[in-house]
Amino acid sequence: MVQKITVSPREGVALKLKRGQLLKVIDLEGGQVADLLAYRSSDYKEILSTGATIDNNGSLYIGKGDYLFSNRYNPLLLIVEDTVGAHDLLHPPCSPEMYRAQYVIEGEHANCFTSFISVLNKYGLEEKDVVTPFNIFMNTRINVDGRVEVKTPLSKAGDYIVLQAETDLLVAVTACSVEESACNTYGCTAIGLEII
Amino acid sequence: MVQKITVSPREGVALKLKRGQLLKVIDLEGGQVADLLAYRSSDYKEILSTGATIDNNGSLYIGKGDYLFSNRYNPLLLIVEDTVGAHDLLHPPCSPEMYRAQYVIEGEHANCFTSFISVLNKYGLEEKDVVTPFNIFMNTRINVDGRVEVKTPLSKAGDYIVLQAETDLLVAVTACSVEESACNTYGCTAIGLEII
Structure with a gap:
């Protein structure tokens, strides 16, 4: 049975994957980034690390056949399908402080950092656990x-990417909130998820 | 008065900087990397972020005149001198898990992750606080x-780099432990520090 979830624009969801399950992340309307974080279910201190992923793959660009690694250099997810081939391993999630620094926005602005915190709080995760995500389609x-x-x-x-869980995982996905740049084609839309 | 400190090969030190103070990091013998982490003294949750540094500078390469930013997108350190001009913002500190994954070393191996933990523990900092460092000379x-x-x-x-503290900081510096690659020219040597 396929479980379908829609991540509303500028929001986030958290979900559990069992080892071997697939997560399909779909850009429903096109031109939209989805930020993804992952934590080993048996020990949330083991977190997806874009640094270890760059280090182990020897590349800033990853795609089909490449693994996403944890801060302990273990494979967490394998990219089994990818119809796009252009993603990001460098940028922190957008945050109130990023909007202040780069767009001089002092007031409220939806942001991926807060979206992550809001769905991960119930698992006991906090600010320090929101590290640089795998920024899908960025x-x-x-x-x-x-x-x-x-x-x-x-x-x-x-267009979509399919990730296979290499171990039991807690995963969080946001539909990125940046409307001020090319990042999401100057507007925010929803992201589709399928757990297969 | 200049305070001089030597970071022994494969070890680390922690030190405090007051706003406006300079930290000179010297490659004493040449070909050696120094990993650097920084924390705002008034709130150790505000940590040097290579992701925010790449994001705000729009570049993977930084040098004289560039700032190092925190996870809250505030400037922590300014590079005021740099006789080398080639550093790294991408790689996590070397760790037991990295040596296992990349060099199939299962036993004990000195590593920057443990060096950081050993000097930062007394400040209440832990595994999650050891993020991707500014890898000087890498x-x-x-x-x-x-x-x-x-x-x-x-x-x-x-050769050296000089960093100016933009706020009161706790800083940790390691002399990197990798002997197996070009990273430290296939051997480990000491790093000199001067607090000016």
């Missing part, structure tokens, strides 16, 4: 001089 | 296809 390009550019996602409506 | 090059290569440091004996 089209970050690196220039030879090291300059980082965030471009419009390459994902069209219906 | 010569990571990025290819246009996203491939990450760790090359021999460009630093020669006596």
Whole structure:
């Protein structure tokens, strides 16, 4: 049985995956980023690490056939399908402080950091557990001089990535809240999830 | 008065900086990496973030005139001098799990993660607080296809970087423990520190 979940624009969800289960993350309308965090169910101190993922893969770009690793260098998720091929391992989740620093927005603004906290609190997780996510469909390009550019996602409506759980996991996914840049094509839409 | 400290090979130190003080990090023999973490003295939950640093600078490479930012997107340190110009913002500190995953070393091996924990424990900091450091003199090059290569440091004996504290800070510095790769030129040497 396939369980379907919709992540509303600028919101988040948390879910459990058993080892071997698949999580399909779908860009329903196109041009939208989904941030993903993962924690080993048996020990939430073991967290998805984009640093270990870059280190073990020897690359800033990952796609089909590549693993996402934990802070303890164990594989947590395997990318088994990917219709896009452009994702991000570098950017922290958007946060009130990011909006203040980069867009001079002092007031309330939906943000992935708060979305993560709101769905992970019930599992006893807190600020320190919200690390740099795997930013699915986020089209970050690196220039030879090291300059980082965030471009419009390459994902069209219906494009997806499928991740296989390598162990029992708690996973959180947000539909990213940035409307001010190319990151989400200057607007926020929903993300579809299927647990298979 | 200049306070001088030597970080022995494969070890670490912690120190306090007052706002405006300078920390000079010196590669005493050449070809050696120093990992650096920083915490706001008034709230250790505010931690140096290489992700926010990449995000705010828009670059994987930083040098003289660039700031290192916290997880709350505030400037913690300013690079006021840099005789090398090649450092790393991508790699987690070396750890027992990294040596197991990449070098199939199951037994004891000195590592920066343990070096950080051993000097930060007395400040109440723990595993989660040891995030990706600013890896000074670590010569990571990025290819246009996203491939990450760790090359021999460009630093020669006596080369240095000078960091200015933008707020009161707790700082930890390790002399990196990797002997198995080009990271530290296939051997480990000491790092010199001066608090000015």
